[in-house]
Amino acid sequence: MACTNHPAVSVGLVRCRRCGQGFCRNCVVALRGQYYCARCKSDQVRDIQSGTEAGVLELATIGRRFGAQTVDGLVFGLVILPFYIFLFLAGGGAAPSDPSVGLTALLTIGTAALVFVYEGLMLSSRGQTLGKMAVGIKVVTPEGQDISAGQAWRRALVRQVFFSYFALVNVLPAFFTKQRTPIHDLAAKTRVVRFRR
Amino acid sequence: MKGREKLGRRVAFSHRRYVYATRDCFEIDEIEGYDVTRKRVFYDDVVLVTRHRMVPWAPIVLSGLLSLVGGLTAFGLRGEAHGVAGFTVFVLILALVTLTVLLVAVGGDAITIQGKRTQARMDFVLRRGRAIEVYRRACRLARERQQRIARQAAPRPSGVRA
Amino acid sequence: MSPRASRSDFGGPCCPRCWRDLDPERVLSGAQSCPHCGGVFEATRFDPPPPRVDVRAVEEAGPDGAASCAAHRGNVAVGNCTRCGVFMCDLCRIETDAKVLCPACFDRLSAEGALPSARTTFRDFGRMGATLLLVGLVFSVLAAPFTLGAVYAGVKELRQRKTLGEGSAVRAWIVIVLGVLGTLGSVAFWVMVAVAGGAK
DSSP: OOSEEEEEEEOOOOTTTTTTTOOOGGEEEEETEEEHHHHHHHHHHHHHHHTTTTTOBBBHHHHHHHHHHHHHHHHHHHHHHHHHHHHHHHSSOOOSSSSOOHHHHHHHHHHHHHHHHHHHHHHHHHHHOOHHHHHHHEOOTTSSSOOOOHHHHHHHHHHHHHOOOHHHHHHHHHSTTTTOOOOHHHTTOOOOEOOOO | OOOOEEEEEEESHHHHHHEEESSEEEEEEEETEEEEEEEEEEEEGEEEEEEEEEEOOHHHHHHHHHHHHHHHHHHHHTTTTOHHHHHHHHHHHHHHHHHHHHHHHHHHEEEEEEEEEEEEEEEEEHHHHHHHHHHHHHHHHHHHHHHHHHHSSSSSSTOOOO | OOOOSSSTTOOOOOTTOOOOOTTTTTSSSEEOOTTTOOOOOEEEEEOOOOOOOOOGGGGGGGGGOBBBBBOTTBBBBEEEEEOOOOEEETTTEEETTTTTOHOOOOOOHHHOOOGGGGEEEOOOHHHHHHHHHHHHHGGGGGGGHHHHHHHHHHHEEEEHHHHHOOSSHHHHHHHHHHHHHHHHHHHHHHHHHHHHHHOO
16 A cells, blocks of 8 residues: 555555545645644545534534423323322322322332333333433434443432532533533433434 | 524424524524523534425414304304494404415415524415525525635735735 | 425525425526426526645645645645744644634644634523522522622623633623522622621
């Protein structure tokens, strides 16, 4: 093999990241750790400036992620509602004026457990919950690959651990980090990206 | 200020996109909540600029529904509307109906600017003149830049060009 | 060929109506019709010139020689990096934002987010600040965390304006001033409550 521009040179060759051809050291330049030949380097710089750089994660915006949460909440509300109605009727049809602490805690923990299982199952099988599917986002690894089951369940667990007021604390880093990672994303090493079928 | 020229926009349900012309490129800003994502189509990357007529469904449906509601209400209250109030309501409904008719008759124009890597899209509803103006401006920006580069790449053999 | 989902699946010229790919050879200027959906559109076609990189070997430079590129010993240097001053051949040369940079400086500056032409994501801090102020208004005397957040957002907007030229300074200052007033107001309220409570 020889350099594409200098057929006489055949040592110290490097492959251009875009076109894959071999070049000598004088014909390649390094950008962000990758080597490019003359023509491909211009293309790569243009790609970066145009916002079409390959391999860069298109992170989902906060608004979209919030929308996914809302849809999931609605879906869950619709599913959980029959249970609450059932409990209400089973309790004799009279609204308990002073629901016992135990009952409230049971309901809260029960709902949280259900959400945990829902998220864990859906994320480990396809990286999306119903809400995420609706708005077009997906949970992936920082490299853009599908997440493992362990990551999915860890993410769901951490999210449920931060409940009510603490859920706001969980979400706070998402606004200030470049990679838009709330605490459950940091714990599971995941990212949420735009995903269109 | 940035000094870029606003060309057009395209509004969708969860985001809006604005297209600007700067010194070297068209910039497409997608605003979604509090995040702005920017793509660029450089003038020397432009491959195609298109314009076509389109039916602005959302404005038509909205304006049509409002006309319908207004018309039905007016019809329902036809015996009781008097004086200035009645006249104002009548004028409003007439305006809505006229708007709907205009939207259906004239429609809108869509312009796309396609580059090698990405594209810009803009909608102009009831503004055909502006659409044509933007179309020409986009073509001119691309053409002038690409011709300038072509001239620089192939210097005339006779020497320095004036 | 199925229609595209949306913008980021862009792979070349496409029909503006049905988004399907068009054969670049077949698209000309003037009235066109799409072979897939039959829709008509007016088009102007361009043939962008390919990028030219002019790298010359040092040996060809002549008897008086020429400076050679710092990264490529065999190439003639055609300029200096505006930021670090190193000699660069045309292969290394990157021209952006009224600057000429070497690849290392380009990498560093774009990673910091200091190159407006390489930035593709922004936060609309002005709008965030305005929303935080409204939320603070709703919470009235408990507004302090939100008004402080609004001030922070306003400051970030000013910084973004200075480094990148994005956003509006007027809006940023309005948000900052109102945020400070709101914070002072709500803090003053609680101070008065504490004083009145202590005086009892």
